[in-house]
Amino acid sequence: MTDKERILEVRDLVKHFPLTQGIVVKRQIGAIKAVDGVSFDLHKGETLGIVGESGCGKSTLAKVLMALERPTSGSVRISGRDIAKAKGAELKHMRRNIQMVMQDPYTSLNPRMTVGDIVGEPYEIHTEVAPRGDRRRRVQELLEVVGLNPDHINRYPHQFSGGQRQRIGIARGLALQPEIIVCDEPVSALDVSIQAQVINLLERLQDEFNLAYIFIAHDLSVVRHISDRVGVMYLGKFVELGKDVEIYDRPAHPYTQALLSAVPVPDPEGREQRERIILQGDPPSPANPPSGCRFRTRCWKAQEICAQEEPLLQIRTGTGHESACHFAETHDVVHVG
């Protein structure tokens, strides 16, 4: 992997949302630390899966990567250039290179636009990619690539099923020939029988166009299937990052272990004997995360040092990949998928 070209570099990325009080005069009384120090690289043609509980900051991270939200601090470099420092034509060019596929195929498409207008809309901003006269042909090509009938270019979103609408969203994401696509829960809203079709499509397109994916999802077996590496997030931070086999077969962080053990196995054989770590309580508020290790309030391994010292994301003795736990230790309790 290291010899492959690095296309995205994220360093110490932070996104805080101000918490304000008062209606007329707003005072900032704190901040929601949605993303609080995230670093990783993404290489050409690679898929990085991101998993973690609701509210841990996955979508916020995606938005900051897409430059839809300004980071509070830290940097996002695309092909070596810092997106926060880019302006004008350069920023436009960088934006072209990173596109997004959203979770909800039912609301993320404008109901009053035809499929042709939706898929071709990015060309309105990036006229250089497809001259006006060429657009219709381009859009029809894209529809064909994602397995839709090119003759349906004048139809409206409501005339398509959920899976087909998700394909429309993917076609639109491909329009500007990006090198990176951020997929935020791209199949969660779809029927089980349709999810596999969309995942196969994403994988086929990756091979064809050498795309790099950031793949956010809560179905851990789907993430394992599609990812080369996986990052596990908890309260705004990565607690573990490694190759798919490292995370799934040799998880080192207690949170990853609990998360994996909670996934029900689709096989009833031996279900009574299965070891399961049931976490107590809910994740703490991102406005007021615990000191030291953020997982310590729910962790069965926590000692005094966990409250005092923040464990950094690094390779630890006995484990071959990065984890952020003072007592990291590989453990093979669980098998997903």
Added chain:
Amino acid sequence: MKKTSADVLPVEGGFGNEPLLAVDNLHVEFHTRQGTVRAVNGVSYTVSAGETLAVLGESGSGKSVTAQAIMGILDVPPAVIPKGEIRFKGTDLLKLTEEARTQVRGQRVAMIFQDALSALNPVFTVGWQISEMFRVHRGMSKADAMKKAVELMDRVRIPAARQRVNDYPHQFSGGMRQRIMIAMSIALDPEVLIADEPTTALDVTVQAQIMELLAELQRESQMGLILITHDLGVVADVADKIAVMYAGRIVENAPVHDIYKGPAHPYTKGLLDSIPRVDLKGQDLYAIKGLPPNLLDLPTGCAFHPRCPYRQDNCVTDHPPLHEISGTRGSACHYWREVLDD
């Protein structure tokens, strides 16, 4: 004289070999401007005391509508029940007066709804909403009912229940609100609990907590549980038996171990085959081809035939009945033997 459920329903044990709850050849239609939506087309299933039946199936296949028919909460019109029975301890609920039905609903047969998170009223405290069950149905005083509410919140393991009883729904997390919904549904010790996708909106770690809680409540009280879900993992974990629905029909029913060992209907087989597997990483996932059916215009013969890899000519013309494979197992496929052998 006012009839109570005790008058119209036989007493404990008085229902012979009948299971606790039996849905029998149920049909539900919606009459809409676009035409008649045949949402449920002859569904039969049963659940006994202490048993967990998982109802699995494609979105729109009629899982929730069947549950709403059991609860007697379908809007009539547009809904019509042209045929079928729903027997609770041998008594057909569909033949009861609305008054008698009210005695069953929520008290003896209760339900946790699919959109539970929005089902709580934002302007009342959770304690008030739980205690309402006892005030309305048991005629308890406010103070006594509130005491019961705290007990129930304890029972579904909401920490510091006594302190939190006067909090409003928005002050609880999604998982906690789901516990409160569970507390309300078990408040009156129902004999049958229908849980419609009780954990779909929740994280896996919270899902594990909720499923454990439901299993524990069931062990304590021997409720029959009907669990509606599309998660093949959850089903494998908790179900005793499974009913798989497609286009308003049961296409396969079986004890849980049988189905996972070898499905007998091509749709069930497709679902199981499309689960990602570690040893198949890097390959395409198996995908059921085509699209879910349009209920306004169901395919002829077997409703699954346009998507089915086992299809033969007669599938397009002849509707397959639910073939009995064994005393506890059935498949609505002309070629169930071939499917089972693969």
